[in-house]
Amino acid sequence: xxxxxxxxxxxxxxxxxLFEVLSRRTLAPVDLFSFYIYMRDQKRSVDYLDFWLDVxxxxxxxxxxxxELRRSVLVATPDLEKADSKSSTAALEMLEKxxxxxxxxxxxxxxxxxxxxxxxxxxxxxxxxxSAFLRSxxxxxxxxxxxxxxxxxxxxxSQPSSNEQLPRDSSGTRADSPSPGHTVARADIRxxxxxxxxxxxxxxxxxxxxxxxxxxRDDPEVFDPAKDYVxxxxxxxAFPGFLQAKALGNLVPLSIVARLAxxxxxxxxxxxxxxxxxxxxxxxxxxxxxxxxxVVASYFLVSYQYKIDPMLAVLGYSExxxxxxxxxxxxxxxxxxxxxxxxTMMIAAFVAAALSILFIFVPGTML
Numbered sequence: 001x002x003x004x005x006x007x008x009x010x011x012x013x014x015x016x017x018l019f020e021v022l023s024r025r026t027l028a029p030v031d032l033f034s035f036y037i038y039m040r041d042q043k044r045s046v047d048y049l050d051f052w053l054d055v056x057x058x059x060x061x062x063x064x065x066x067x068e069l070r071r072s073v074l075v076a077t078p079d080l081e082k083a084d085s086k087s088s089t090a091a092l093e094m095l096e097k098x099x100x101x102x103x104x105x106x107x108x109x110x111x112x113x114x115x116x117x118x119x120x121x122x123x124x125x126x127x128x129x130x131s132a133f134l135r136s137x138x139x140x141x142x143x144x145x146x147x148x149x150x151x152x153x154x155x156x157x158s159q160p161s162s163n164e165q166l167p168r169d170s171s172g173t174r175a176d177s178p179s180p181g182h183t184v185a186r187a188d189i190r191x192x193x194x195x196x197x198x199x200x201x202x203x204x205x206x207x208x209x210x211x212x213x214x215x216x217r218d219d220p221e222v223f224d225p226a227k228d229y230v231x232x233x234x235x236x237x238a239f240p241g242f243l244q245a246k247a248l249g250n251l252v253p254l255s256i257v258a259r260l261a262x263x264x265x266x267x268x269x270x271x272x273x274x275x276x277x278x279x280x281x282x283x284x285x286x287x288x289x290x291x292x293x294x295v296v297a298s299y300f301l302v303s304y305q306y307k308i309d310p311m312l313a314v315l316g317y318s319e320x321x322x323x324x325x326x327x328x329x330x331x332x333x334x335x336x337x338x339x340x341x342x343x344t345m346m347i348a349a350f351v352a353a354a355l356s357i358l359f360i361f362v363p364g365t366m367l
Contacts, residue, residue: 013332015247018231018239022052027329029246029318037320038242042253045238048230051198055227058192059220065188190218200226247333248340249307250318260304266297274359281364291356298352302344310348313341 016026021035028034040046200208204225211217245252251259270293277287303309309319316334317325328334 259300263300269293295352298348310341310345313337
């Protein structure tokens, strides 16, 4: 899918929704890659997201299959006059069924009760018709881009063997396909439908197994209940924490703990130095050195408290994994982090100034 345009991003003066993240319409640090890392490293439930991505790929595979099947039937249309009437009628009937899929958008699938990108009714209706066609087409074996009329009438065309595994791109299609007829077979869809592993409620799992294995279905609607369940689970349990971590902060948990350790050490050094200069009745220009450890301690303390590194946020960087930084590209998130960074720096400056003034101007004594 193409990257979101800057106009769309600027118009979205808010935090993204889960569906926008899953449909790859957001940028770092609230993009799909960041969400995957968050689910893997922090929530330890990446299998839910893996399942969603598998269903996405299955939907894309089904749409490619129907598109290529339509093209293969169109290629065969000029030769229908030479075929017998029964074959001609069958091909024409299939072509009529496939006409509505000539411009099927290859968007990310959403929950069955959730508005999709191309809004709503039209794409949802397209998904329903796609599943209905695959169910009906599955009952008449032999129809696929590999063995459709266009390929049958052209016996001289080389066909890949059924055991040959060609490389696939991210959408599930073979990357080196020489023609539309060599892209996706019905067996690919069947194999994709059977390749699903996730922990779901027992009744839901049993229903999917019955539909796939007993009823022989491989259309996307088979996974609608599981897809909705997974979406709601991620939206309820993981996504709020993801936004809290990535849109309101720019640190991963290990960095947050490390900043607490640095803050405690710096505070220890600062208080030791402060009591030393006071108890030794050092002059004020010597006491001013206590500002340094208090500034470091205050900076790292507020960084720990608010889960944000203010200076790196102002520079436009967010942490993916420990000590791995990447530019912040989502406009609204960058604006939000800049505001929080300035606020935390003011708090750190206030704490450091208060402690420094206290120990610089307090009366000294000689022990």
